[in-house]
Amino acid sequence: MRAVVDAILSGDHSAAVFAALPVPSSYRAVTVHKDEVGMFAGMARADKDPRKSLHVDEVPVPEVGPGEALVAVMAGSVNYNTVWSSVFEPVPTFGFLERYGRISPLTARHDLPYHVLGSDLAGVVLRTGPGVNAWKPGDEVVAHCLSVELEHPDGHDDTLLDPEQRIWGFETNFGGLAELALVKANQLMPKAAHLTWEEAAAPGLVNSTAYRQLVSRNGAGMKLGDLVLVWGAGGGLGSYATQLVLASGATPVCVVSSAEKARLCRESGAELVVDRRAEGYRFWRDERTQDPKEWRRFGARIRELTGGRDPDIVFEHPGRETFGASVYVARRGGTVVTCASTSGFLHEFDNRYLWMNLKRVVGSHFANYREAWEANELIRRGLIHPTLSRTYPLEETGRAVYEVHRNLHHGKVGVLALAPREGLGVRDPGLRAARLEAINRFRAG
Numbered sequence: 237m238r239a240v241v242d243a244i245l246s247g248d249h250s251a252a253v254f255a256a257l258p259v260p261s262s263y264r265a266v267t268v269h270k271d272e273v274g275m276f277a278g279m280a281r282a283d284k285d286p287r288k289s290l291h292v293d294e295v296p297v298p299e300v301g302p303g304e305a306l307v308a309v310m311a312g313s314v315n316y317n318t319v320w321s322s323v324f325e326p327v328p329t330f331g332f333l334e335r336y337g338r339i340s341p342l343t344a345r346h347d348l349p350y351h352v353l354g355s356d357l358a359g360v361v362l363r364t365g366p367g368v369n370a371w372k373p374g375d376e377v378v379a380h381c382l383s384v385e386l387e388h389p390d391g392h393d394d395t396l397l398d399p400e401q402r403i404w405g406f407e408t409n410f411g412g413l414a415e416l417a418l419v420k421a422n423q424l425m426p427k428a429a430h431l432t433w434e435e436a437a438a439p440g441l442v443n444s445t446a447y448r449q450l451v452s453r454n455g456a457g458m459k460l461g462d463l464v465l466v467w468g469a470g471g472g473l474g475s476y477a478t479q480l481v482l483a484s485g486a487t488p489v490c491v492v493s494s495a496e497k498a499r500l501c502r503e504s505g506a507e508l509v510v511d512r513r514a515e516g517y518r519f520w521r522d523e524r525t526q527d528p529k530e531w532r533r534f535g536a537r538i539r540e541l542t543g544g545r546d547p548d549i550v551f552e553h554p555g556r557e558t559f560g561a562s563v564y565v566a567r568r569g570g571t572v573v574t575c576a577s578t579s580g581f582l583h584e585f586d587n588r589y590l591w592m593n594l595k596r597v598v599g600s601h602f603a604n605y606r607e608a609w610e611a612n613e614l615i616r617r618g619l620i621h622p623t624l625s626r627t628y629p630l631e632e633t634g635r636a637v638y639e640v641h642r643n644l645h646h647g648k649v650g651v652l653a654l655a656p657r658e659g660l661g662v663r664d665p666g667l668r669a670a671r672l673e674a675i676n677r678f679r680a681g
């Protein structure tokens with residue numbers, strides 16, 4: 237692996253140099269083990285510790301198939317799906333690998349007794365398989381996490397509708413929390429030249445998801461002037477949603493749970509912030525009963541902040557705990573757009589507020605290649621900037637995932653794979669200086 241790292245650090249990224257580099261027979265990767273899926277049986281989710289279930293193993297390099305690319309990973313990032321995988325909830329991910337493995341001999345490579353996790357990467361293409369023409373060894377890339385087979389007509393309008401749609405590194409093997417990763421070539425996108433490896437690896441999954449949820453016609457179709465309630469605005473999805481709202485000329489109302497996260501939202505340009513913990517909202521009286529008085533108190537607070545307006549769009553992902561409130565506070569004709577259920581999948585809301593007020597609930601999931609590409613262009617053009625609170629070495633990925641599981645982080649948490657230290661990978665320092673200056677100008681108002 238030394239030769240690969242040296243070649244990347246040398247900056248000579250000619251295809252000939254990279255195509256001639258020997259591919260090692262094994263690599264270090266963050267895994268969960270199939271024979272350990274019962275290790276947390278009977279425990280509450282909060283008590284399940286990713287530091288116990290995540291391993292760093294030396295694993296064999298998979299063969300590169302048609303339409304695929306093997307990427308030398310300089311950095312990856314922690315997504316909440318790695319939390320789900322590491323606590324084996326809602327189901328162990330090995331079932332996904334078994335099902336995928338049944339499609340063909342090629343997909344059977346994924347069905348292993350270990351699962352290499354990770355749905356983001358920044359790195360350099362090492363090898364491409366037959367039929368790959370758009371990418372070559374030496375290309376600096378990031379990878380989005382949509383894996384599709386596209387053998388069925390349903391996926392040829394919006395690829396998310398492909399019946400064989402999967403999230404790479406969660407529902408497939410050989411993910412990005414590793415020194416090498418196997419992706420489909422149509423997951424690759426150019427890395428932003430002004431970013432470090434760890435910055436470039438941070439936005440992919442969450443930025444693309446928030447882009448589809450808010451900006452795309454497949455999501456809420458946000459427009460100039462909209463008021464958007466952003467739950468978890470200091471977290472992974474929320475920190476990008478907030479930036480997308482601001483950059484679109486809409487107004488975010490950011491919900492967070494600490495003064496520190498409130499400060500970070502304000503620093504990013506958001507003026508309207510609700511600290512849900514400080515204001516003590518309790519939307520559920522007990523496990524079965526919601527409290528509409530608390531919905532009303534929350535709605536009144538939003539109106540107080542906005543001069544009487546209700547949100548045109550509610551950016552939802554906490555799920556059961558907040559969904560009733562989200563449906564209640566959305567304006568007449570407004571949209572609740574949801575991509576997750578962190579606090580519980582079985583949502584309850586008062587349907588009278590939905591139908592009588594002509595509101596919509598829209599389900600959204602990751603992003604298609606086009607949407608992921610457009611979201612990546614916003615990063616490359618400096619309109620959206622990576623939010624990265626901390627970066628860990630690969631060996632300490634368990635700690636990084638623990639931090640996200642316990643909601644101790646803000647923005648994104650990065651992981652260095654082959655990059656020997658933070659701060660490397662900026663190819664255009666002039667552009668970086670200009671981008672950072674533009675961001676500071678924007679934040680200063």
Ligand code: NAP
Pocket residue numbers: 315316317441442445467468469470471472473474491492493494497512553554557558575576577578579600601602603640643647
């Ligand atoms: P994250 O970085 O942990 O951020 C989530 C934020 O949600 C937290 O910062 C927290 O903010 C807030 N939150 C958590 N529990 C809450 C609750 N009970 N009530 C109100 N707010 C709560 O995670 P993420 O990366 O943003 O992902 C969030 C969820 O979306 C996860 O379930 C993830 O699996 C899912 N997701 C789905 C997709 C998709 O394609 N479908 C893509 C990305 C993520 P405060 O404590 O500051 O309020």
